[in-house]
Amino acid sequence: KQEVTQIPAALSVPEGENLVLNCSFTDSAIYNLQWFRQDPGKGLTSLLLIQSSQREQTSGRLNASLDKSSGRSTLYIAASQPGDSATYLCAVRPRLLDNAGNMLTFGGGTRLMVKP
Amino acid sequence: NAGVTQTPKFRVLKTGQSMTLLCAQDMNHEYMYWYRQDPGMGLRLIHYSVGEGTTAKGEVPDGYNVSRLKKQNFLLGLESAAPSQTSVYFCASSYSLRQLTGELFFGEGSRLTVL
Numbered sequence: 001k002q003e004v005t006q007i008p009a010a011l012s013v014p015e016g017e018n019l020v021l022n023c024s025f026t027d028s029a030i031y032n033l034q035w036f037r038q039d040p041g042k043g044l045t046s047l048l049l050i051q052s053s054q055r056e057q058t059s060g061r062l063n064a065s066l067d068k069s070s071g072r073s074t075l076y077i078a079a080s081q082p083g084d085s086a087t088y089l090c091a092v093r094p095r096l097l098d099n100a101g102n103m104l105t106f107g108g109g110t111r112l113m114v115k116p
Numbered sequence: 117n118a119g120v121t122q123t124p125k126f127r128v129l130k131t132g133q134s135m136t137l138l139c140a141q142d143m144n145h146e147y148m149y150w151y152r153q154d155p156g157m158g159l160r161l162i163h164y165s166v167g168e169g170t171t172a173k174g175e176v177p178d179g180y181n182v183s184r185l186k187k188q189n190f191l192l193g194l195e196s197a198a199p200s201q202t203s204v205y206f207c208a209s210s211y212s213l214r215q216l217t218g219e220l221f222f223g224e225g226s227r228l229t230v231l
Contacts, residue, residue: 034219043120043222043223043225046219046222049217049219051217089158102166104220106159107158
């Protein structure tokens with residue numbers, strides 16, 4: 001059974017710092033990996049999606065990398081801002097041809113606080 | 117373009133009552149999902165649908181039923197609510213994997229309290 005772990009569970013940094021969030025998974029047979037942001041009391045907003053054949057994806061100050069063989073993905077946030085404060089979750093979609101390919105596994109999330 | 121819309125956003129039920137959560141998406145997505153999010157448990161899949169008229173069980177389906185009579189709507193029903201079903205429920209949708217990447221888009225959530 002796929003297990004997805006995000007460490008640390010919480011992180012506090014000063015504004016302007018570059019930071020890395022980690023996501024590790026136990027089964028490398030994945031279809032893709034998606035990073036989300038969740039603000040308190042809100043739904044999940046998709047940030048980046050990396051297909052299993054890709055190594056990284058970039059959007060603005062965000063860069064996500066994927067190392068399938070080692071079961072790891074990182075989300076790099078450059079020049080962090082207070083508005084980046086939120087919980088960040090990663091989710092892995094398995095590489096399965098049947099409906100089980102819809103059984104995504106989510107990590108527990110990293111709660112980020114960027115202090116002004 | 118509203119994306120994924122969930123109603124109601126908040127609901128309080130008594131044990132044994134029934135209710136239905138409605139999810140609507142306007143992105144013409146094939147796949148739709150219902151998740152629940154609980155502290156310390158993360159997001160868990162309840163049921164999902166890969167197309168109109170089809171549904172399948174997820175990780176925690178017991179106590180819930182679903183229907184997908186129209187492509188744009190996915191209903192989650194609780195026939196006899198229990199306190200253990202107190203949670204925040206999220207609907208999500210995506211294109212099929214044959215069409216695109218299967219990127220998930222979420223609704224804002226529905227907070228349900230069962231007394």
